[in-house]
Ligand SMILES: Nc1ncnc2c1ncn2[C@@H]1O[C@H](COP(=O)(O)OP(=O)(O)OP(=O)(O)O)[C@@H](O)[C@H]1O
């Protein structure tokens with residue numbers, strides 16, 4: 001589905017990605033964990049066309065996408081839910097969702113069908129569909145950010161620290177939602193700083209440190225080497 005080979009990228013003089021490779025299949029939940037500043041967001045930005053590569057290759061469904069602009073990628077099914085959610089204040093919950101779908105050019109009919117799916121997945125958003133999105137709680141805003149990503153009919157969904165600042169109960173719900181989406185056939189790339197949380201739901205994972213892959217493998221194996229994983233997280 002999506003494959004990245006030896007990605008290198010810099011922000012100014014700062015080398016933020018060093019030879020990072022990964023591959024995610026449909027139905028798979030892949031976690032990228034790492035400390036503050038490890039390069040997790042940079043990796044997502046590189047994959048979604050927002051951070052230029054110095055070298056390396058990215059293929060999405062067999063197509064080379066290393067130089068395709070971000071808006072074209074989201075139209076073709078590679079969707080990035082950014083760190084900090086970036087919902088649009090001043091617009092209702094429903095408008096935030098519809099705008100997500102309009103961005104990728106869905107018909108009215110398709111938008112209505114996608115909306116129904118989101119209402120079913122997150123009933124609280126249905127209840128609150130007519131209020132200003134800025135009035136939602138942090139957890140509801142994260143649900144909205146995920147639902148907005150799902151409005152774009154992704155085949156790969158990438159999420160940047162969806163647990164950030166949320167109560168444990170909401171975090172559990174978000175993680176379970178991501179697991180369900182993978183089980184329904186989506187390729188999910190989850191970036192998390194809370195490593196154990198991510199390892200518990202993911203199939204495979206990578207530990208990033210200083211922009212490079214320090215460790216990778218099946219999540220169960222990484223959970224079995226907790227001490228080693230933790231040694232890379234500080
Ligand atoms: N706009 C920027 N200008 C300069 N350096 C940046 C910029 N954005 C990020 N960096 C640097 O790039 C490196 C990787 O940052 P990145 O945001 O990818 O890390 P992260 O793993 O997502 O961290 P966090 O957990 O804090 O979100 C860090 O050293 C950071 O200081």
Ligand SMILES: [Mg+2]
Pocket residue numbers: 040041042083160
């Ligand atoms: Mg980040």
